[in-house]
Amino acid sequence: MEVKHLKVFGWSASLVFFREKRHCDVCKKVRSELIEWLCPKSPHITMELSWWINKLSEVTSVLAVSKLESVDKMACYRVDHYILKRLLQGYQIPQVTHIAVDEVYARSPKQQGKDETRDDLFLTVILDIKTHKVIWVADSRRREALDDFFKIIGSEACSKIKVVATDQHEGYSASVAEYCTNAVVVLDRFHLVQNFNEALNEDRKDELDQIDPEGQMGDMMNGKYKCKFLTKAANRSEKDNRHIEYVTKLNKKMAQLEIIKERFHQIFDAPSVIDAQVILAEIFQWSMDIHARGIFNWIRNIMKDLRFWNYFENRYSSGVIEGTNRAIKGLKWQAYGYKDMEYFKLKIMQKVGYLNSRFALKWMYELKSN
Ligand SMILES: [Zn+2]
Numbered sequence: 001m002e003v004k005h006l007k008v009f010g011w012s013a014s015l016v017f018f019r020e021k022r023h024c025d026v027c028k029k030v031r032s033e034l035i036e037w038l039c040p041k042s043p044h045i046t047m048e049l050s051w052w053i054n055k056l057s058e059v060t061s062v063l064a065v066s067k068l069e070s071v072d073k074m075a076c077y078r079v080d081h082y083i084l085k086r087l088l089q090g091y092q093i094p095q096v097t098h099i100a101v102d103e104v105y106a107r108s109p110k111q112q113g114k115d116e117t118r119d120d121l122f123l124t125v126i127l128d129i130k131t132h133k134v135i136w137v138a139d140s141r142r143r144e145a146l147d148d149f150f151k152i153i154g155s156e157a158c159s160k161i162k163v164v165a166t167d168q169h170e171g172y173s174a175s176v177a178e179y180c181t182n183a184v185v186v187l188d189r190f191h192l193v194q195n196f197n198e199a200l201n202e203d204r205k206d207e208l209d210q211i212d213p214e215g216q217m218g219d220m221m222n223g224k225y226k227c228k229f230l231t232k233a234a235n236r237s238e239k240d241n242r243h244i245e246y247v248t249k250l251n252k253k254m255a256q257l258e259i260i261k262e263r264f265h266q267i268f269d270a271p272s273v274i275d276a277q278v279i280l281a282e283i284f285q286w287s288m289d290i291h292a293r294g295i296f297n298w299i300r301n302i303m304k305d306l307r308f309w310n311y312f313e314n315r316y317s318s319g320v321i322e323g324t325n326r327a328i329k330g331l332k333w334q335a336y337g338y339k340d341m342e343y344f345k346l347k348i349m350q351k352v353g354y355l356n357s358r359f360a361l362k363w364m365y366e367l368k369s370n
Pocket residue numbers: 024025026027028031
């Protein structure tokens with residue numbers, strides 16, 4: 001046999017030796033000798049190299065690791081998957097009090113199996129708001145995904161959870177209501193802003209239909225500038241602000257929508273629920289006055305939602321959810337969409353959770369020595 005080992009001073013190193021094959025009476029076939037320091041999933045790679053490949057894959061893509069270490073691409077995937085699975089065996093979900101639950105789109109409809117629904121194309125990601133780490137990833141975005149998580153951590157850990165931030169998805173809220181009786185559900189700000197922006201964008205499209213879409217003004221309000229209209233003024237570039245200034249000078253409705261949007265963002269800085277209610281009532285009235293049906297309908301819905309008002313009593317940084325969401329999207333770019341969902345789940349926990357050498361060092365060495 002020839003097996004690959006860690007490089008020595010930049011030189012590739014392999015071990016060449018004989019591996020015995022014998023007939024096994026139990027299996028009734030020829031089996032190879034067990035060699036503990038070879039990776040069971042890729043017998044031409046030593047365990048030392050396997051741990052190293054896994055460690056490198058924490059900081060770069062598996063494809064890059066494959067080139068760097070001159071190891072076959074598919075072998076790298078297998079090895080990385082295997083090590084992550086071993087790390088998962090030693091993993092214990094940490095105690096949490098504030099969690100966020102988010103759905104992540106993981107597969108295209110083409111990959112949907114026969115007995116699966118659209119919900120199965122998603123994963124449920126659970127993160128600790130205080131440490132900013134993903135602590136668990138479950139299949140599908142169904143209520144059962146969260147139920148299973150609560151069952152794994154047990155009723156005592158569930159009772160310590162105080163805040164669960166989530167989007168408007170009813171399934172998750174139902175699960176929290178059943179398992180975490182001490183928790184309040186809070187609508188997560190990142191998704192709230194996303195939904196508000198969708199409503200605002202509808203109103204932009206409505207106005208575009210009112211004017212000549214082919215004319216100069218129509219061109220300035222076109223979908224290609226969508227982002228400029230949805231971004232908070234303070235976060236826009238100077239150039240974008242000039243664009244908006246130009247449009248809002250000439251189009252009254254767009255100016256009014258701009259004012260509503262800016263006022264909406266102020267809600268999150270409101271010092272109390274009462275102040276927030278005043279702002280929401282205000283923009284509700286404004287949207288009615290100018291016939292902005294997108295925003296009007298959105299506010300009418302959100303006003304009745306207790307989970308929205310809970311936010312003002314249980315504030316937390318929404319950057320956590322947004323950042324994790326972005327990191328997971330980036331991860332998807334690195335591989336071919338991670339067709340293997342089990343592997344994708346492990347990769348999420350490696351890159352934005354605890355399944356890596358930074359956090360798992362202790363149990364990693366315990367596993368290594370066993
Ligand atoms: Zn056997």
